[in-house]
Amino acid sequence: xxxxxxxxxxxxxxxxxxxxxxxxxxxxxxxxxxxxxxxxxxxxxxxxxxxxxxxxxxxxxxxxxxxxxxxxxxxxxxxxxxxxxxxxxxxxxxxxxxxxxxxxxxxxxxxxxxxxxxxxxxxxxxxxxxxxxxxxxxxxxxxxxxxxxxxxxxxxxxxxxxxxxxxxxxxxxxxxxxxxxxxxxxxxxxxxxxxxxxxxxxxxxxxxxxxxxxxxxxxxxxxxxxxxxxxxxxxxxxxxxxxxxxxxxxxxxxxxxxxxxxxxxxxxxxxxxxxxxxxxxxxxxxxxxxxxxxxxxxxxxxxxxxxxxxxxxxxxxxxxxxxxxxxxxxxxxxxxxxxxxxxxxxxxxxxxxxxxxxxxxxxxxx
Amino acid sequence: xxxxxxxxxxxxxxxxxxxxxxxxxxxxxxxxxxxxxxxxxxxxxxxxxxxxxxxxxxxxxxxxxxxxxxxxxxxxxxxxxxxxxxxxxxxxxxxxxxxxxxxxxxxxxxxxxxxxxxxxxxxxxxxxxxxxxxxxxxxxxxxxxxxxxxxxxxxxxxxxxxxxxxxxxxxxxxxxxxxxxxxxxxxxxxxxxxxxxxxxxxxxxxxxxxxxxxxxxxxxxxxxxxxxxxxxxxxxxxxxxxxxxxxxxxxxxxxxxxxxxxxxxxxxxxxxxxxxxxxxxxxxxxxxxxxxxxxxxxxxxxxxxxxxxxxxxxxxxxxxxxxxxxxx
Numbered sequence: 001x002x003x004x005x006x007x008x009x010x011x012x013x014x015x016x017x018x019x020x021x022x023x024x025x026x027x028x029x030x031x032x033x034x035x036x037x038x039x040x041x042x043x044x045x046x047x048x049x050x051x052x053x054x055x056x057x058x059x060x061x062x063x064x065x066x067x068x069x070x071x072x073x074x075x076x077x078x079x080x081x082x083x084x085x086x087x088x089x090x091x092x093x094x095x096x097x098x099x100x101x102x103x104x105x106x107x108x109x110x111x112x113x114x115x116x117x118x119x120x121x122x123x124x125x126x127x128x129x130x131x132x133x134x135x136x137x138x139x140x141x142x143x144x145x146x147x148x149x150x151x152x153x154x155x156x157x158x159x160x161x162x163x164x165x166x167x168x169x170x171x172x173x174x175x176x177x178x179x180x181x182x183x184x185x186x187x188x189x190x191x192x193x194x195x196x197x198x199x200x201x202x203x204x205x206x207x208x209x210x211x212x213x214x215x216x217x218x219x220x221x222x223x224x225x226x227x228x229x230x231x232x233x234x235x236x237x238x239x240x241x242x243x244x245x246x247x248x249x250x251x252x253x254x255x256x257x258x259x260x261x262x263x264x265x266x267x268x269x270x271x272x273x274x275x276x277x278x279x280x281x282x283x284x285x286x287x288x289x290x291x292x293x294x295x296x297x298x299x300x301x302x303x304x305x306x307x308x309x310x311x312x313x314x315x316x317x318x319x320x321x322x323x324x325x326x327x328x329x330x331x332x333x334x335x336x337x338x339x340x341x342x343x344x345x346x347x348x349x350x351x352x353x354x355x356x357x358x359x360x361x362x363x364x365x366x
Numbered sequence: 367x368x369x370x371x372x373x374x375x376x377x378x379x380x381x382x383x384x385x386x387x388x389x390x391x392x393x394x395x396x397x398x399x400x401x402x403x404x405x406x407x408x409x410x411x412x413x414x415x416x417x418x419x420x421x422x423x424x425x426x427x428x429x430x431x432x433x434x435x436x437x438x439x440x441x442x443x444x445x446x447x448x449x450x451x452x453x454x455x456x457x458x459x460x461x462x463x464x465x466x467x468x469x470x471x472x473x474x475x476x477x478x479x480x481x482x483x484x485x486x487x488x489x490x491x492x493x494x495x496x497x498x499x500x501x502x503x504x505x506x507x508x509x510x511x512x513x514x515x516x517x518x519x520x521x522x523x524x525x526x527x528x529x530x531x532x533x534x535x536x537x538x539x540x541x542x543x544x545x546x547x548x549x550x551x552x553x554x555x556x557x558x559x560x561x562x563x564x565x566x567x568x569x570x571x572x573x574x575x576x577x578x579x580x581x582x583x584x585x586x587x588x589x590x591x592x593x594x595x596x597x598x599x600x601x602x603x604x605x606x607x608x609x610x611x612x613x614x615x616x617x618x619x620x621x622x623x624x625x626x627x628x629x630x631x632x633x634x635x636x637x638x639x640x641x642x643x644x645x646x647x648x649x650x651x652x653x654x655x656x657x658x659x660x661x662x663x664x665x666x667x668x669x670x671x672x673x674x675x676x677x678x679x680x681x682x683x684x685x686x687x688x689x690x691x692x693x694x
Contacts, residue, residue: 079590112593119591125584129606131409138602139592190592 015095016114016197024096025052026230027076027198032090034075037083041303045071047254048090051247055197056224058231060241060262062277063251064299069234072251073200077115078107094197113143116191120203122183126175132159132186133171139193158189162219181212185219192223199224200232205240217244238281242266250274253300253310260336269353270330270343272315279354309341317342317352417686424682427675434672438491449485453640465658474664477650483661486642487668493643494672497558497627498620504562506616509569516570517577518600528574531567539564543626547635557636561623572615576608583607610687617680621673628669644669 020026029051036043045068053059061069074080076092076099092099099110111117116139119125126135136158137151146154152171159167162185175183184204191199201220205213221244224231235241241248241262248265250258250273258271265274276295297314300306306313312322321341330343342348418424446452449472463480466472474483516527534542546560580586581604589603624644630636631645639646644665651661 077591079587108593108595110593111591117588117591119584119588121584125588127585127589127603127607138589138594142593142598187588190588 014113015097015110016195018095020055021096024093026055026095027053028091028093029072029076030091030093032072032075032092033088034071034080034085035088036085038303043302044254044305045085045302046075049249049251049256050090051249051256051259053198053230053232053247055230056228057246058221058224058233058244060245060248061232061234061251062236062238062241062248064236066299066302067251068254068302069236069251070202071254073117073202073232073234077111077117077200078102078104079111109143112139112191112196113194114196115198115200116194116196118184118187118191118199118201118204121207122180122187123207125187126183128175131172131174132178135175136171136186136190136193139190143194154193155189158193159186162186162189162223164189180208181215184208184212184216188216188219188223192227192229195227196229198230198232200234202234203236204233205237206235213240220244238277250277253305254302255310255339257311257340258336258338260332260334264334264336268336270332270336270338270349271340272317272352273311274338275352275354276314309339317348414683414686418682421682421685423678424686427678427682430671430675431679434491434675435495437488438495441488441492445485445488449482452481452485452489452642454481465654465661467658468660475658475660477647477661478654483647483664486647487644487665490642490644490647490665491668491672493554493637493641494624494627494645494669497554497561498624498672498676500558501561501565501623501627502616502620504559505565505619506569506612508563508566510573510612512566513570513573514577514600514605517574518581518596518604524574527570531570534564534567540626540629543630544633544635547630552635552638554637557627557630561626565619565623569612569615569619573608573612576611577604580604580607610684613687614680614684617676617683621676624669624673624676 029049032046032049033044034046036045047068049068049072051059061072063069071080075085075087078099087100094110094114099107102110126132133152133155136155137146137148140146140151140154141148155171156167159171164170164182164185170178175186178186184207188204199220204220205216208216217240220231220233223229231244233241233245245262248258248260248262249256250265250271252273258265258269258274260269266278269275269278273295276293279293280295282292295314296316300310300313306323308324309315309318309322309327312318315322319341325341327339327341327343329337329339331337418428461480463476464478466476468475472482472484474487477483477486512527512531516524542564543560546564547556550556550560586599586603589599594602627636627643628645628648631643632649634649637643637646647665648662648669651658651663651665654661
């Protein structure tokens with residue numbers, strides 16, 4: 001057992017140590033579909049998600065609760081229980097190799113080593129019976145065949161790296177002796193222990209205090225600059241992704257409704273749902289008191305997605321066409337895509353897109 | 367290990383020429399002692415041991431159990447010389463020694479056949495303790511495996527195992543044991559096996575429910591996202607978190623097993639006379655309860671204190687295994 005792990009852990013054997021094949025992206029998600037088959041019916045939790053990600057990039061995945069943000073990433077990691085989940089189509093390619101076709105054993109090696117994950121709630125994501133040092137070292141011992149002592153030494157370095165003072169003492173402490181922000185730092189250190197290519201952060205700041213949120217985001221960016229890994233940041237806070245993301249994927253009801261660079265999403269977005277999200281961001285500079293503009297209604301149940309465009313019941317611009325037919329993807333030449341019948345109509349987009357402080361500012365500069 | 371090897375020469379070097387230590391090694395030197403004295407390497411079991419030692423009742427209970435175990439193990443070396451054989455009857459002194467009250471010579475008195483009760487209680491403890499420990503070990507192992515399979519894999523495994531447990535629990539326990547002994551024959555080995563095999567459902571249930579609540583925790587998902595296998599998750603992440611409840615249950619179960627054996631022997635299904643067991647001693651003594659109460663009282667006290675000690679120890683272990691308990 002130990003020998004096998006060591007052989008796997010040899011540098012050069014791992015996918016992450018090899019160059020990405022010509023013409024491929026680090027991670028390519030291609031029309032991924034994953035449905036849950038439940039007693040209530042088929043839940044289309046992930047319905048045709050596509051995006052690409054390269055080294056050093058940050059992808060922001062935004063959407064309301066239950067829009068399939070997290071479950072898409074869990075599917076990529078192979079962490080969705082099958083059944084009730086089932087892959088219904090599409091592919092996930094990492095370094096050009098399909099993750100969906102890999103054996104459980106190969107996936108176990110990918111997880112933590114090539115693709116690591118940070119969870120939402122740092123208070124419950126650490127095992128209460130182990131010291132911080134042991135948990136930090138677990139990935140190293142699993143994937144790199146480190147001995148206990150090597151792992152502990154490296155854990156101290158990692159803790160130090162994520163800015164925990166007195167790391168040499170603190171590795172011996174238990175999770176309950178750490179505060180929430182420090183635990184999230186530990187989670188980041190744990191995720192980065194094996195130098196993964198991709199770091200998936202599932203709402204990493206939601207459970208944290210506002211003052212700590214910025215620190216954690218900064219830390220993740222700092223680590224990214226150091227290690228050159230890609231980040232997938234799942235969040236429902238557009239403000240967070242605005243600062244850090246290179247690309248943004250907007251999801252609604254399990255379906256990606258818009259994908260583009262951060263600038264494209266904020267300044268040239270083509271989908272009414274994205275407009276709704278942008279309008280819901282509180283403007284930091286206001287001349288007069290005015291209410292926020294929320295999106296009316298609630299997201300649909302995924303068992304019973306509305307006919308036609310799933311956003312049509314809440315869309316202020318919906319027409320009969322929207323209510324009858326599912327919109328095709330409209331892809332702009334830059335790769336920016338939106339799933340709306342009218343995305344291809346520049347007049348419609350220009351007339352209805354929100355004029356927020358960002359567009360103003362950009363307009364002023366230009 | 368590696369680090370230690372590296373440190374050793376450095377530390378030696380400093381003690382030799384303490385006048386001019388290098389900057390690097392001074393740091394090490396000043397850090398190192400602080401390390402080992404204030405915060406020794408902390409592990410779950412090390413911390414639990416420290417907390418257990420600060421719990422007075424648990425310490426008393428463990429000392430008492432230790433005394434009983436030592437006496438039981440060393441009985442052959444000193445008991446027969448002073449108090450006579452536990453089983454054989456000396457026909458010449460049988461009538462004169464019959465049912466003597468406690469004295470220096472016979473601390474617990476003598477029984478009808480003139481045998482020393484103290485001696486018999488001590489030899490009886492061998493049977494009672496081994497039944498308690500072995501039977502509990504058997505049922506804990508079966509229970510842990512069954513509970514883990516049922517909870518972690520769920521579905522059909524869960525249904526089959528838990529319904530099987532329900533069937534076991536539906537029979538009156540004592541009756542079930544007696545029937546098993548009646549079918550497979552009495553004798554001490556069968557008592558071990560019967561009590562052990564029939565004890566698993568409750569342990570499986572406790573373990574299953576604690577796994578079910580623990581496996582929903584984020585750290586289990588986090589471990590999976592880290593690339594840990596099912597086996598590793600069960601043994602390294604779920605088991606240590608649920609071990610507290612199982613340890614507590616198992617220690618208390620030891621008391622239960624001792625009582626069951628006593629009841630079986632009392633009913634004449636367990637140990638065969640003239641071999642002593644606490645249950646047999648009580649049965650022998652019960653008819654003299656009004657005239658020579660010590661015959662029944664002494665083995666009774668032995669059972670009472672032992673079972674109580676196991677329960678208190680279990681209680682102490684539960685507190686000790688909770689990492690979040692404040693250190694006293």
